[in-house]
Amino acid sequence: xxxxxxxxxxxxxxxxxxxxxxxxxxxxxxxxxxxxxxxxxxxxxxxxxxxxxxxxxxxxxxxxxxxxxxxxxxxxxxxxxxxx
Amino acid sequence: xxxxxxxxxxxxxxxxxxxxxxxxxxxxxxxxxxxxxxxxxxxxxxxxxxxxxxxxxxxxxxxxxxxxxxxxxxxxxxxxxxxxxxxxxxxxxxxxxxxxxxxxxxxxxxxxxxxxxxxxxxxxxxxxxxxxxxxxxxxxxxxxxxxxxxxxxxxxxxxxxxxxxxxxxxxxxxxxxxxxxxxxxxxxxxxxxxxxxxxxxxxxxxxxxxxxxxxxxxxxxxxxxxxxxxxxxxxxxxxxxxxxxxxxxxxxxxxxxxxxxxx
Numbered sequence: 001x002x003x004x005x006x007x008x009x010x011x012x013x014x015x016x017x018x019x020x021x022x023x024x025x026x027x028x029x030x031x032x033x034x035x036x037x038x039x040x041x042x043x044x045x046x047x048x049x050x051x052x053x054x055x056x057x058x059x060x061x062x063x064x065x066x067x068x069x070x071x072x073x074x075x076x077x078x079x080x081x082x083x084x
Numbered sequence: 085x086x087x088x089x090x091x092x093x094x095x096x097x098x099x100x101x102x103x104x105x106x107x108x109x110x111x112x113x114x115x116x117x118x119x120x121x122x123x124x125x126x127x128x129x130x131x132x133x134x135x136x137x138x139x140x141x142x143x144x145x146x147x148x149x150x151x152x153x154x155x156x157x158x159x160x161x162x163x164x165x166x167x168x169x170x171x172x173x174x175x176x177x178x179x180x181x182x183x184x185x186x187x188x189x190x191x192x193x194x195x196x197x198x199x200x201x202x203x204x205x206x207x208x209x210x211x212x213x214x215x216x217x218x219x220x221x222x223x224x225x226x227x228x229x230x231x232x233x234x235x236x237x238x239x240x241x242x243x244x245x246x247x248x249x250x251x252x253x254x255x256x257x258x259x260x261x262x263x264x265x266x267x268x269x270x271x272x273x274x275x276x277x278x279x280x281x282x283x284x285x286x287x288x289x290x291x292x293x294x295x296x297x298x299x300x301x302x303x304x305x306x307x308x309x310x311x312x313x314x315x316x317x318x319x320x321x322x323x324x325x326x327x328x329x330x331x332x333x334x335x336x337x338x339x340x341x342x343x344x345x346x347x
Contacts, residue, residue, distance in 0.1 A: 010214075014259060017215050017285075066175075069168055069205065071212040072259060 002051050004059040007077040008068045009040035040076070043067055051080045112137040112337040115152035117182070117199075119144040119173045123160030124196065124308060131308040132156070135333035147177035153340045154192040154236070155182050157199030159252075159306060169213060169255045170201035179206055189297035192236035192336050197253055200292070200302030209295055209302045210268070211260030216253070217285030225317035225326075226251035226305050227279040228291050232272050235294050236339040237301045240331045247328035248317045249310040251283055256304045258286035258293075268293055276303050307332040 010016045016038050023037040045059055056078070063075040114132045116139055118125045129139035140152050144162075149155070157179075163172040173179060183206055185191040195203035203209045216222060227248050230241040241247070260268070265287055268274055276292035284304075292303025307329030310316040316326035 013261070014214065015217070015285075017217050017219055017257075021219055066171065067167070069171065069212055071204070071210075071261075072214060 001049075002047050003081050004045040004047060004051060004056065005077070005079050005081050006043040006045065006059060006063045006067055006075065007040060008043070008063070008073050009038060009076050011072055011074055014072050040073075041067075044081075056080065112154070112340045113140050113150075113152045114138070114333075114336065115140045115142040115149060115155040117142045117144060117155065117157050117178055119160070119162035119176060121160055121162045121164055122158055122198070124158040124306065125160070127306075128156045128158040128196065128308045131311040131330065131333045132337075134311050135330055135337055137333065137337045142178055144173065144176040144178045147181045149178075149181050149185060154336050155186075155194070156308075157182070157193065157195040157202050158308070159197030159199055162198055162202065165198075165255070168201075168205065169198060170203075170205040173198075173202045174206040183208055186300050189299055191299060192339065193300045194237050194332070194336070195300075195302035196306055196308060197256075197304055200304055201255065203300065203302045208300050209293055210264045211258055211287075211290075211293070213255050213304070214257050214259055215255055216257050216283075221252070221254040222256070222283055223250070223252040224283070225249070226283060226291075228276045228303075228305060229279050230275065231277055232275040232294060232298075234272075235275060235298045235301050236336050237332050238275055238335055239339050240335040246279060247307075247310075247331075248319060248326050249305045249307050249329045250317055251305040253284070253304055256284040256286070258290045258304070260287060271296065275301055276305070 019038040026034055047055055060078050063078055068075050114137050116125050116129045132139040182193060186193045186208055201213050204212050225248050227246055230238055230245045230247060233239060233241050233243055273294050274290055275294050278289040278291050282289050291305055294301045310326050310329030313325045313327055316324050318324060319326035
């Protein structure tokens with residue numbers, strides 16, 4: 001069954017304390033090649049049957065109304081993926 | 085053993101009967117909303133009763149506000165804080181009814197902790213709360229300065245009064261864009277501000293704010309946990325003797341009775 005993937009990230013100007021904590025943990029494990037980490041969310045919306053433009057539009061609206069808070073987050077991608 | 089019908093478990097009410105044993109001093113009726121995962125509804129209802137009002141239980145799935153004169157959206161972890169704190173609760177039928185009444189600028193609404201988060205998710209108050217800057221759950225007595233005494237919920241405090249109430253949260257860091265922060269400061273809409281060290285990285289040390297009309301107030305700390313000697317924060321009188329939060333509840337009852345709304 002196809003899925004609609006929605007990705008949400010904290011706005012660039014919002015400090016991301018979780019990302020910062022992850023960034024500071026990486027060097028302890030020897031991963032020293034990264035200067036920063038930002039943590040976001042990925043949602044997978046499963047669709048029975050075909051992904052019509054109407055269903056995709058519903059996903060976009062759900063992403064703006066529920067899956068993200070526009071005060072602190074941006075919806076960075078809404079896309080269709082095939083079977084896992 | 086032969087299969088038996090399991091005993092019917094004693095029914096645990098999901099929502100309290102706050103009307104019992106209430107000898108309200110005034111006619112003020114304050115609704116207290118319960119969502120799945122709300123923790124502090126009974127404390128808020130008790131604070132209302134101690135302040136002389138009548139607490140009315142409101143269930144999230146109902147949409148009838150009844151004849152309440154004000155509403156408290158209490159703290160806890162509604163819907164387990166899934167997605168974002170308050171993100172799912174804001175779509176509850178009761179929240180739709182509260183938003184409709186609150187946006188007229190008359191119904192006093194107080195959001196405490198998770199209730200504040202729900203009010204921001206519902207866009208009834210500006211800004212949002214994100215994870216504390218130190219990433220830990222913090223539970224401690226907290227000093228606040230009351231900077232706006234013109235709201236229904238703070239009218240009995242004195243200007244810049246320092247109060248001590250409990251702070252307990254993990255997502256308590258108030259954030260808003262610069263334009264919103266400037267507007268809040270210029271319009272005197274910062275109602276409570278943290279005093280001493282900032283406990284969570286909130287912008288401008290903001291602990292609580294109000295809307296432009298002044299009827300909706302939200303704050304992260306818990307005034308309802310500082311209403312009864314023996315169960316409050318430590319103060320000069322003794323351990324757990326602090327009752328600085330009670331004035332929030334006497335304020336709204338006073339505002340309601342003086343305006344005639346509850347008579």
